[in-house]
């Protein structure tokens with residue numbers, strides 16, 4: 403495997419690699435065919451404690467920093483596995499940890515850390531608002547007993563495989579607030595109670611195996627203590643978790659890139675055409691070399707973003723650049739890998755086409771490339787807001 407500068411957290415990386423050996427390409431291929439959830443893989447990660455990496459020790463977690471979580475996710479992807487089935491817990495949990503009440507944290511975090519409860523679903527996106535989050539239409543209205551929710555979410559991944567959902571809803575109408583970012587609130591929804599009682603979950607079949615869904619909420623009742631933090635401050639809470647999310651996803655992209663390069667380099671050395679290995683041709687070699695250089699550069703920014711995050715900063719520019727550069731680098735590696743494999747790149751048994759489909763997502767989600775560029779243009783370069 404080409405060296406990618408992944409020297410931090412060597413014991414964690416080694417342990418994750420060993421766990422992933424139990425889940426080879428054949429495992430993921432079969433799930434992909436059936437669009438089935440990797441239950442055994444998620445169970446193994448949970449039992450090994452990796453999904454509780456960021457939960458403080460006081461609540462039964464490992465109390466590790468973001469760079470350790472990055473190492474876990476990067477290695478999962480470098481091994482050809484896919485953490486998209488379970489990565490959300492690592493960043494959604496942060497909202498509860500930072501903004502939840504003492505009672506909420508005591509009630510949920512030890513259960514999540516022990517793997518008895520899953521907090522894997524995150525309901526922000528809606529069909530009509532798209533990237534324009536503050537235009538979302540889901541409402542939560544106060545009642546004598548708590549809250550009642552009406553609205554619709556889309557792309558709520560893993561909702562069928564999660565016990566809890568972190569939901570963003572409008573609690574004050576947009577016309578009644580001074581700034582559009584105000585009046586939104588975050589709720590912790592117990593899906594086990596909500597489903598069939600005002601909440602309907604419908605799976606969406608996508609080009610890769612992602613367990614994503616649509617949520618329909620019609621009179622969904624939530625208890626008073628479902629509210630996380632203060633009413634009306636939800637957008638800020640969600641934003642504060644997004645930098646962690648971007649850095650963690652960027653680490654997954656690095657892992658994907660390593661997997662693609664590893665696979666492509668091995669194939670380019672062994673495939674003989676015109677009496678010589680195809681890797682001897684610059685047309686094959688150079689795209690791989692370029693993708694490698696892109697990955698190395700992206701890795702530096704990802705590690706810098708994680709370092710700043712661990713130092714207590716909220717590194718918006720670095721988190722966004724990490725996501726942008728790592729997603730671009732992994733996509734360059736994906737393209738080069740598929741091209742290197744020629745026709746075999748399209749055959750399921752090589753796993754390249756599956757990983758290629760999976761890697762494409764990160765140009766769009768959790769934030770699209772354009773919106774990252776718009777962020778950098780406005781907030782870093784000081785250019786006029788473009789939207």
Ligand SMILES: Cc1cc2nc3c(=O)[nH]c(=O)nc-3n(C[C@H](O)[C@H](O)[C@H](O)COP(=O)(O)OP(=O)(O)OC[C@H]3O[C@@H](n4cnc5c(N)ncnc54)[C@H](O)[C@@H]3O)c2cc1C
Pocket residue numbers: 523524525526527531532533534556557558559560608612614763766767768769770771772773776788789
């Ligand atoms: C498989 C999958 C899983 C997902 N999981 C979740 C999840 O668990 N929870 C959740 O809340 N969301 C989830 N999402 C949603 C994801 O975050 C959004 O799809 C993403 O943020 C883009 O929003 P959109 O699809 O509404 O695109 P739109 O906002 O409709 O944008 C469409 C295109 O237009 C571009 N665009 C829009 N506005 C501008 C502008 N001002 N300037 C330049 N370009 C612009 C965008 O970059 C994009 O390319 C998931 C999405 C997918 C596909």
